[in-house]
Amino acid sequence: MPERILCVDDEANILAAHQRNLRKHFAVEVALGPKEGLAVLERDGPFAVVVSDMRMPVMDGVEFLSRVKQKWPDTVRMILTGNADVTNAIQSVNQGNIFRFLIKPCPTEQLAQAIQAGITQYKLIIAERELLEHTLNGSIKILSEILSIVAPESFGHALKLRALVKIFATGCNLANSWELEIAATLSDIGFVSLPPDVAVKTRTGRKLNGMEQDMFDRVPEIGRNLLANIPRMDSVARVIFYHKKQFNGLGFPTDSVKGADIPQGARILKVLSDLSQLETAGLEREEAFKRMRERDGWYDPAILDSAAACLAAEKAAVLAARKGVALAVKQLRIGQVLVADVKLSNGQLLVGAGQEITEPMLERIWNFSKMASIQEPIMVRLPE
DSSP states (O other): OOEEEEEEESOHHHHHHHHHHTTSSSEEEEEHHHHHHHEEEEEEHHEOOOOOOOSSSSSSSHHHHHHHHHTTTTTEEEEEEEOOHHHHHHHHHHHHHEEEEEESSOHHHHHHHHHHHHHHHHHHHHHHHHHOOOOHHHHHHHHHHHHHHHHHHHHHHHHHHHHHHHHHHTTTTTTTTTHHHHHHHTTTTGGGOOOOHHHHHHHTOOOOOOEEEEEEHHHHHHHHHTTTTSTOHHHHHHHHTTOOTTTOOOSSSOOOGGGGGHHHHHHHHHHHHHHHHHHTOOOOOHHHHHHHSTTTTOOOOOHHHHHHHHTTTTHHHHHHHHHOEEEEEOOTTTTTSSSOOBBTTOOOOOOOTEEEOOHHHHHHHHHHHHOBBBBBBBEEEOOO
């Protein structure tokens, strides 16, 4: 199917000429003026290329294409005008990121060549974005698998934190919540750097010596460094780096950043992570929030209030999610979700609750079942 282009002009005869001259080469749609152009984009978009006249009533081509850029950033944008003014050309490029600036009268062959170049550019943009998304998703999946194997307790906490983030994001209409969900999922990825005996101490609440405490404190920094070289993860890495920092500036990292200068995502994770830990320790949600309000200067007050409001009905959702079926190890399948922890007969945690069973995880459970006894049955939620 050929890529579609949209021609926008305030003169119907020019649009008719575009359709007549270009329809042999492209799938052409037209719009009479910028308002109709935006309506067509909303209804039928996105388009690979938008070719706009410069001088139109209500809004000129620069403003129109600037709006196109904001909402459909992948669409390649071109200006076709009878005004050869250099100032307009510069303004078009700077404000609308114009791919081509064409002067009327523009021969059909020249216009077709420009549009074809625009389509090629559009395909490159889409291919690069898809490659980036696959790379990003693959990297996140691998890191999650590693954390679930090396530090299952930490990953279990991360999954609960991600669930809280989803509820908070929905209740508070949070933009770009995907970044915060990734940050929650990988918030403890730095735990993979801890020696096993230190990790055991942190899990059991035993006192750490000075060197061990320094290792533990630097977990967010290790997490940030692990994510630093993954495309589009800069902001996520920064959130992880600061997510243990108190609103008053105390805590890790020991720099001058405090208050609103701490990334918003980190301030949100600080509230939700501490809430999760207090509930894991046995406090009811209302009591946990009461305890947090007594910690003067630890949290962003607005976020703490929002979290208390948004998470009021979360407990019922959690209870509903815990319903599952009891299965033996040999009945486990990829895609099922663990409702309860998978433990060895000695009580050692193997896989934390809340995780979807993946191929590596299933292989790990089966391998352990051959070497040691696993507590059965295992509670899972079946795929819908």
